[in-house]
Amino acid sequence: MAAEFQHIPVLLDETLALLRIVPGGTYIDATLGGGGHTAAMLERGAGRVLGIDRDPAALAAVAQRLGDGDGRLVLAHGDFRDIATLARRYGFQDVDGVLFDLGVSSYQLDTAARGFSFQQDAPLDMRMDPGRGPTAAELINTLSEEALADLIYRYGEERMARRIAKRIVEQRKRAPLRTTTELAALVASVVGRRGGERLHPATRTFQALRIAVNDELGALEAALPAATDLLAPGGRLAVISFHSLEDRIVKEFIRREAAICLLPPRLFAEQCPHLIAAGTGPRACIYLANRDCDYAPRLTPVTPKPVTPSAQEVQRNPRSRSAKLRVAERIAIPGGG
Known part of the structure; x- marks a missing residue:
């Protein structure tokens, strides 16, 4: 399985340039994936890189491809929401850069057994870490109709979420939904083909379930402040997102952390020390x-x-078309380190 894990790193040159990879620098790749960004960091002389991923297949593939990077690469199995704990464990603090390349990998999409895609018939799994948490099948067969509708609308921005949830509940009364093609066909029967739209009718529903199964937005909200704490003055945070929900979280986080005073104005007169x-x-x-x-x-x-x-x-790698890269720098303390 490890040898099959392929990854075309998105916005590679732009990311490395904005992270300012320097010889001997220390970096964290919080979403290792196929290791494309990490390999490029090492090639450019990074002193140490911590690669984090919750998918054991990703870690195995990178270990096979890069080994320990001549003693400069440390691989860690875990969720990037735990970046602070993992960084402390392996001695990565005051780092020069942290990278998040969000979303699902090409390997996960293209491996039918993982259940991320409706292109092939497979069990509805969608877990990035196959050993942890409920599967997509467990969610759609146990959540209430209201909870399902809210999930599909919030994470998939699917305006027909209530109709889809109602049809799912009706179907599971007869038999549980177990496979990707079953769910895709059900959603398509509700949504139909929208005029001029290239997306498959089930795309938004599958995205919503994947985000929910892996708690992707909750993990991102927890990881961004923790990653910022790990940066040395002048260190940089780089985040590549692939849909509006992720990008909004990143944009708002950077905006808040760059405000002239992080204490909300309405609380300033009461709580400013x-x-x-x-x-x-x-x-x-x-x-x-x-x-x-x-x-x-x-x-x-x-x-x-x-x-x-x-x-x-985009022509070389169509899956890059929705990518957005945002970068921010840790403010140095005047007269400090």
């Missing part, structure tokens, strides 16, 4: 100016707008 020094507001605060405050901004945006693939890259 340096209110006297702050004078009339946070812009005058000497503590924020020196970063000597828990509410000082931690990041500055490097990419005001997301970086997207070139037409040439």
Whole structure:
């Protein structure tokens, strides 16, 4: 299985340039996948790289392909929501960069047994870590109609979510839904082909189930602040997302962490520990100016707008077409390290 794990890294040159890979630097690839980004980091002289993935097949494939990277590569099995724990365990703190390449890998999509795709008949699984958590089949056969509809609408942005959930509940009364093609056919019978749309009618529903099964958005919300804590001053956070829900979380996180004062304005007068020094507001605060405050901004945006693939890259790798790269830099403490 490991030898079959292929990965075309998206926005590779742009990501490496914006991460500013330096010889001897320390980096974390929080979504190892096929190891394309990690291999390029090592080729450019990275001193140490921690590669994290919750899919054992990814780790096995990269170990087979790269070994230990001449002693510079550490592989860790785990969820990137636990990036702080994993980084401490393997001695990766004050790092020069952290990369998240979100979403499902080509290997996972193309391996029928994993149940991510409706292109081939397979059990409805969708777990990135096959050893943990409920499967997609368990969700659709146990959740209430209301919970199913909310899940499909929230994570898939599918406007016919309630009709789909109702049909699923009606079907499972006769027999549980177990396979990808069963579910895809059911959803297609409800949604039909929308005029001018290239997406398969079941695409949004499958996306919603995958996100829910793996708690992808919850993991991202937990991982971003933890990754920021791990950055050395001047270190960079890079995130490649593939749909609007992920990108919105990343965009809002960077915006909040780059604010002049992280304390919400309505709470400033009540909770600012340096209110006297702050004078009339946070812009005058000497503590924020020196970063000597828990509410000082931690990041500055490097990419005001997301970086997207070139037409040439999309032609080479159609799965890159929806990718968006956002990068931010850890603010250095004046006079500090």
